[in-house]
Amino acid sequence: MIFGLDALSLVLILICAILALYIKDLMGSVIVFGAYSFLMCVVWTCNAAVDVAFTEAAVGAGVGTVFLVSTIYNTRRVDTYRKNRVLKQLFMFLVVCVVGSILLKTITDLPHWGDAQAPANTHVSAYFLENSIADTHVPNVVTSVLADYRGFDTMFETCVVFVAFIAIFALLRTRKIPAKDLTPPHTPVDSLIIKVASHLMIPFMQLFALYVVAHGHYSPGGGFQGGVILGASLILLAISYDFERALEYLNEKKIILFVALGVLIYAGIGVICFFLGGNFLDYSVLSKILPATDTIMARSHAMLGVEVGVALTVMVSMYGIYLCLSSNGRMDKGI
Amino acid sequence: MIGFFSGVGIFLLLNIILVFIRALKGPTVIDRLLSINVIGTKCINLIIIAGIIFNRLDMFVDIAIGYGLLNYIAAVATAKFYHHNKTLVPPSGDLS
Amino acid sequence: MIILAIALIVLGLFFFFGTSIGILRLPDFYSRAHAAGKADTLSTILIILGCALFHLHQAHYDLASFHVMAKLFVIIGFVFIGSPTATHAIMDAASAAGVEHWQKKKDKK
Numbered sequence: 001m002i003f004g005l006d007a008l009s010l011v012l013i014l015i016c017a018i019l020a021l022y023i024k025d026l027m028g029s030v031i032v033f034g035a036y037s038f039l040m041c042v043v044w045t046c047n048a049a050v051d052v053a054f055t056e057a058a059v060g061a062g063v064g065t066v067f068l069v070s071t072i073y074n075t076r077r078v079d080t081y082r083k084n085r086v087l088k089q090l091f092m093f094l095v096v097c098v099v100g101s102i103l104l105k106t107i108t109d110l111p112h113w114g115d116a117q118a119p120a121n122t123h124v125s126a127y128f129l130e131n132s133i134a135d136t137h138v139p140n141v142v143t144s145v146l147a148d149y150r151g152f153d154t155m156f157e158t159c160v161v162f163v164a165f166i167a168i169f170a171l172l173r174t175r176k177i178p179a180k181d182l183t184p185p186h187t188p189v190d191s192l193i194i195k196v197a198s199h200l201m202i203p204f205m206q207l208f209a210l211y212v213v214a215h216g217h218y219s220p221g222g223g224f225q226g227g228v229i230l231g232a233s234l235i236l237l238a239i240s241y242d243f244e245r246a247l248e249y250l251n252e253k254k255i256i257l258f259v260a261l262g263v264l265i266y267a268g269i270g271v272i273c274f275f276l277g278g279n280f281l282d283y284s285v286l287s288k289i290l291p292a293t294d295t296i297m298a299r300s301h302a303m304l305g306v307e308v309g310v311a312l313t314v315m316v317s318m319y320g321i322y323l324c325l326s327s328n329g330r331m332d333k334g335i
Numbered sequence: 336m337i338g339f340f341s342g343v344g345i346f347l348l349l350n351i352i353l354v355f356i357r358a359l360k361g362p363t364v365i366d367r368l369l370s371i372n373v374i375g376t377k378c379i380n381l382i383i384i385a386g387i388i389f390n391r392l393d394m395f396v397d398i399a400i401g402y403g404l405l406n407y408i409a410a411v412a413t414a415k416f417y418h419h420n421k422t423l424v425p426p427s428g429d430l431s
Numbered sequence: 432m433i434i435l436a437i438a439l440i441v442l443g444l445f446f447f448f449g450t451s452i453g454i455l456r457l458p459d460f461y462s463r464a465h466a467a468g469k470a471d472t473l474s475t476i477l478i479i480l481g482c483a484l485f486h487l488h489q490a491h492y493d494l495a496s497f498h499v500m501a502k503l504f505v506i507i508g509f510v511f512i513g514s515p516t517a518t519h520a521i522m523d524a525a526s527a528a529g530v531e532h533w534q535k536k537k538d539k540k
Contacts (some may be wrong), residue, residue: 002388003382004341008348012355020360027416028364034409035358035371037380041402045385045395053382053399062405066412073416139405170528189418191523194411197516212397219397229401236408238416309429333413339437343478344460346444355452357463365525366460369467372521373450376471376514379506393495394487396502403509410517417524 006046030068050220058228070326136299147303151281165317172329198240205233205272223310231318243334262313363423375406432488446474459533468518505531
């Protein structure tokens with residue numbers, strides 16, 4: 001752990017958070033919150049947690065900021081609240097003090113930093129670290145724990161992303177414009193410079209995202225990070241060109257088809273393992289149908305298949321959520 | 336060599352604090368957007384410097400590439416917002 | 432080779448110091464955008480170039496370090512295209528929203 005960089009970044013994060021709460025303009029808060037996410041990624045990097053840093057960069061700094069900006073575009077710019085709320089503020093302050101002091105007391109019960117006898121380092125983690133290459137031939141222990149040893153959790157995480165997209169779609173999608181529409185009048189923006197730069201960057205973004213998905217066994221990455229970058233490339237297409245042009249490439253029917261297809265791929269691999277005689281998501285029995293693999297390499301290949309399913313769901317979810325939020329459900333014009 | 340790169344990292348972070356003061360002071364909200372864009376580009380450098388200190392640069396380079404792309408997307412999306420909603424300073428003042 | 436790498440990194444830091452002073456002290460939004468767009472991109476490119484040469488020297492010029500150097504050049508390419516375009520987008524939006532230009536105050540005699 002690099003102590004100097006870590007401590008300074010944490011101080012800056014604290015200043016960012018206080019500033020984001022202090023600014024009245026909601027756009028200013030969102031922008032400073034983007035900086036919060038950037039610096040958080042630096043903190044994770046200084047602690048050598050690279051997969052977490054990648055996910056934080058992709059989701060918080062990139063796509064999260066775009067979602068918040070789309071929401072402010074369709075709602076108000078300034079927070080509206082009643083004038084005299086001193087009693088409410090006093091009550092909230094008391095709640096924060098009580099809960100905060102309980103949490104601070106609990107910190108003294110945690111084990112020391114890097115303690116070899118801590119519960120997180122003794123029970124199953126030692127088995128994972130020692131046997132990951134022998135069992136699955138995958139050097140990146142984060143990916144092997146995520147997709148093989150704890151495959152159930154990742155399947156339900158994919159389902160959570162799926163349900164989030166379906167919920168936003170079901171709540172927002174509308175075919176008639178409501179009476180009180182807060183969206184400002186839409187001025188069409190046509191900028192040649194941004195179009196050309198996006199022309200150059202979008203294909204390389206998608207190629208890089210496919211590399212991140214496929215190379216998740218050996219370097220930081222995996223299905224989730226690659227899926228978010230793929231979704232971000234589609235969002236860039238929607239921003240630099242028109243909304244309708246992006247809808248031509250991937251319309252609503254295809255979005256709903258693909259988001260279900262990703263979860264189907266994941267659960268489908270588990271069910272195939274059933275039919276071949278093993279447990280659910282027990283990848284080693286797949287060596288019976290995959291040509292020229294033994295049980296160890298079958299686990300490695302099945303992990304790749306599962307990551308492809310996760311990447312597909314996450315890509316289409318990010319893109320679909322952006323479409324719903326930015327056009328307020330109408331799917332005709334956005335930010 | 337590790338000392339030199341730690342010094343480089345701390346110098347970068349101190350300069351980021353200077354840029355941050357503009358984010359605090361900036362009379363319009365677009366000044367804040369400009370300074371946060373600079374901070375995002377500098378975080379790419381910080382990740383690579385952290386990679387050199389850990390002596391495992393091959394792991395950290397992928398994160399830096401992803402970072403550069405996402406910084407661009409966030410800046411372009413937030414900038415396009417101001418074509419539609421032209422209020423730069425809200426009527427009740429900026430800082431509360 | 433190490434001296435070249437350290438020289439590039441120090442030059443990059445010098446330009447970034449200029450960027451931060453410029454963003455703080457220049458009087459107008461449009462002049463700050465000059466500092467943020469151009470000098471910031473140049474300092475990023477120089478620092479990454481210096482780190483690439485340093486890594487090449489540190490790993491004794493074997494094949495894996497050339498692979499890493501190629502990826503660092505990809506980062507340089509993305510920052511070279513993306514960062515000035517983002518600054519252009521911000522300045523375009525500010526001009527459309529009506530940020531005023533700075534006028535030099537006339538001397539009072």
